[in-house]
Amino acid sequence: RLYEVFTNRKTMPTSLKEALKAHFGFESFRTKLQEDIVRAVIRGDRDVFVCMPTGAGKSLCYQLPAVLAEGITLVISPLIALIQDQVDHLKELNIAACTINSKLAAGERRLILADLQSSNPKLKLLYVTPEMVASPSFQPCLTDLCSRGLLSYLAVDEAHCVSQWGHDFRPDYLKLGELRVRLPGVPCLALTATASKNVQEDIVNSLRLHLPLSFVTPVFRSNLHYDVIFSELLTQPYVHLHAFIKKALALSSGSNGQGCGIVYCRTREGCETVAFQLTKLGILAKPYHAGLKAQDRTEVQNEWMQGKVLVIVATISFGMGVDKASVRFVAHWNISKSLASYYQESGRAGRDGLPSCCRIYYSPKDKSQINFLICQEVRRKQEKRGCAKDTDKAAIKDFEAMVSFCEQERCRHAIISKFFGDKMPNCAGACDYCCNPRAVRAQLEKAALLNTKIQRTPVKEPKGPFGFQPDIYGGGKKGYGIERQDSSNGRTANPESSPPVKRSRPTESSRRVTFNPNVQERALHGVNEPPKPVTLNEAADIVVRYLDPFYTQGKFATKELFKSFARFLSHLLAEGKPCGKFQVQVEARALIKKFFSRVQRCESEADWKHLKKTSQL
């Protein structure tokens, strides 16, 4: 039963299964695939690329080879918290693992470095962030280990962070390509749970994987039931959520004890409100977000892990690396920023393979807010680097895929599979659409009707010049960037302080309800009916939409000038003789065109001093 690859210089003569049992306490490999990957890594003659769903047991694919190899395995992981969990877990198993990071006490760091410099280091796994790997102080240590033949493998966890097309791009991951050049002969293993085809290509190219052996499993997980609920149609949303949780928790959790769940909210206020409401309705739920003290967060997480609290209501800063098998549901109170993120977050349900539920409470208002934040973030990045890039569109496209997932009449699993480039899965009733397509259609129609009504009711006078806080619009207020995992604005926020509604481009040719207010309004107004006069808020929306491309092209010397000009135009268009939306659109376009026919680049407020409405209004 001795495994032939153990003649490899890096491994010890013992059976793979025995080693699995001895070091990790597992009787067998989780799947044939897991075993195949471990064997391929141990062989060490090729780089390896692994794309398996969350909870599939990817960590073991490098941890077992690392334990069996003679040297040290360097593991790159994006978050210190994630690293700490892994290191703690390995230490519990008596496996020599540690991390070097900026938070480490000087004494501990010295001890680790001394071990690394010794002729026979005890350490088996060294976890670091990509930033640490790139730091000049760490380079000599790595070069030294490599030259002494003591680096067994390079494992890059969450490898999708290397791709600018991915949902969690981290610039320092790009530097790992250079690292590989400095570590000749060290085989690399790249692992991710979410990678569309172009992200996969990026990983292979950026990490310079040489003819890698690829182990890619379909993203379809038949034990997860997906559905979407339009929250604006609900009279009692919290009661609805409560009923969903009750039902999901009633699902069996096998030998894993009582089931539990996660509700994701975009904002801290959202977490607090939802947790409070659920507790009031009889389910103990606790919030978890960056606004809490670290100690309180740890306490909440522990209570949830131990089953003392069944529901954790968290921002997305919770979950990465949380290894709990019996999560019976993941509910999203707000949509995610991309379909890839949603797949990863919802995938935390049912890691034990048992039936579990994934639900989104969707609202078009939420869509507008997140869309606004994403566009703002993209613009901020462009401003920082001074130019636009093709990849800037990726964030917007990925968000559109998220919206499309909610607004389409199609199998939810099929949408996810298509997004990741997989073939159509056999859903077999594991989503609302496949269970009852008529109900999905009815909901979409009701939502469209409701949205039309909302658009037709008079809008209250906006507070600020745009009907929302200018510093939110300008992106100056910390906490509104989509990059932050946890913002302080919420669905519960005053609608008047919401950013203007922006139109999102449709992505799919398949049926979906359009929420473009202009289309619906025009269809409903009689031909001779006078158009409803635009409010300042609506004028601002139109202006921003038309002016935005000029800002992106660098036609404004500063962002303040852009905002100021947008404010000026909005007032010009909304004040005076009342005009309908269509007229204002035409006029806005004409004014902007006229302005830029005279001004190459806007340098001061004096540039638009003489700009007046054209005769069209």
Ligand SMILES: Nc1ncnc2c1ncn2[C@@H]1O[C@H](COP(=O)(O)OP(=O)(O)OP(=O)(O)O)[C@@H](O)[C@H]1O
């Ligand atoms: N062979 C095995 N037998 C039993 N349990 C296993 C086996 N391999 C891994 N596991 C367990 O499966 C769970 C998930 O493993 P792991 O955290 O490595 O998944 P992952 O694919 O890395 O997930 P994520 O993408 O969320 O990081 C862990 O609790 C792990 O201990």
